[in-house]
Amino acid sequence: DGGITQSPKYLFRKEGQNVTLSCEQNLNHDAMYWYRQDPGQGLRLIYYSQIVNDFQKGDIAEGYSVSREKKESFPLTVTSAQKNPTAFYLCASRSHPWVGTEAFFGQGTRLTVV
Amino acid sequence: AQTVTQSQPEMSVQEAETVTLSCTYDTSESDYYLFWYKQPPSRQMILVIRQEAYKQQNATENRFSVNFQKAAKSFSLKISDSQLGDAAMYFCAYGISSGSARQLTFGSGTQLTVLP
Numbered sequence: 001d002g003g004i005t006q007s008p009k010y011l012f013r014k015e016g017q018n019v020t021l022s023c024e025q026n027l028n029h030d031a032m033y034w035y036r037q038d039p040g041q042g043l044r045l046i047y048y049s050q051i052v053n054d055f056q057k058g059d060i061a062e063g064y065s066v067s068r069e070k071k072e073s074f075p076l077t078v079t080s081a082q083k084n085p086t087a088f089y090l091c092a093s094r095s096h097p098w099v100g101t102e103a104f105f106g107q108g109t110r111l112t113v114v
Numbered sequence: 115a116q117t118v119t120q121s122q123p124e125m126s127v128q129e130a131e132t133v134t135l136s137c138t139y140d141t142s143e144s145d146y147y148l149f150w151y152k153q154p155p156s157r158q159m160i161l162v163i164r165q166e167a168y169k170q171q172n173a174t175e176n177r178f179s180v181n182f183q184k185a186a187k188s189f190s191l192k193i194s195d196s197q198l199g200d201a202a203m204y205f206c207a208y209g210i211s212s213g214s215a216r217q218l219t220f221g222s223g224t225q226l227t228v229l230p
Contacts, residue, residue, distance in 0.1 A: 042205060042220030090159065100147050105159035
């Protein structure tokens with residue numbers, strides 16, 4: 001079945017560690033996105049990518065990094081520079097960057113700093 | 115900057131009844147899209163309905179319909195014949211139709227409870 005797979009579902013990070021969240025899609029979509037979700041807030045855009053080897057910062061990119069070496073994959077690294085990384089992270093993709101197309105979401109990764 | 119406001123953090127509805135979720139947005143653009151997404155307890159976001167700003171006719175998807183008031187910048191979601199499976203967090207979202215792919219701007223969500 002086509003879709004977006006995020007892994008792991010739960011992730012724990014120690015202070016000062018970098019962690020990488022995986023996002024894979026088999027929908028052949030060009031555009032991919034990373035959002036952060038905090039309680040009482042909507043989704044905030046971290047990074048997005050329209051094509052392979054290209055990505056752009058979103059509204060809250062500080063402390064995060066991404067890569068887009070393959071069309072199917074858009075991993076997110078939460079670095080030690082991110083001061084408050086505990087949150088729920090959602091990956092999404094669109095067939096085309098045009099806004100009218102539906103965004104498909106993964107099931108998310110909950111990151112907790114311990 | 116575009117903003118999306120959902121003024122109802124929580125709503126409840128009796129099963130089989132109708133409920134309306136409110137959303138307002140702020141934009142200087144004339145061409146854009148509006149969406150309602152549903153996030154059930156599984157946390158996976160699902161598109162419920164979308165509205166193109168240039169279309170005057172309100173979008174409808176089965177039991178879900180919108181009341182789009184462009185001048186008032188209002189985009190409410192009506193759920194008819196509510197079912198237990200409708201219980202979820204509902205997010206209103208806005209996106210412009212031109213420029214970069216960075217859309218969408220989301221509201222803070224409305225948690226809908228369906229009472230049996």
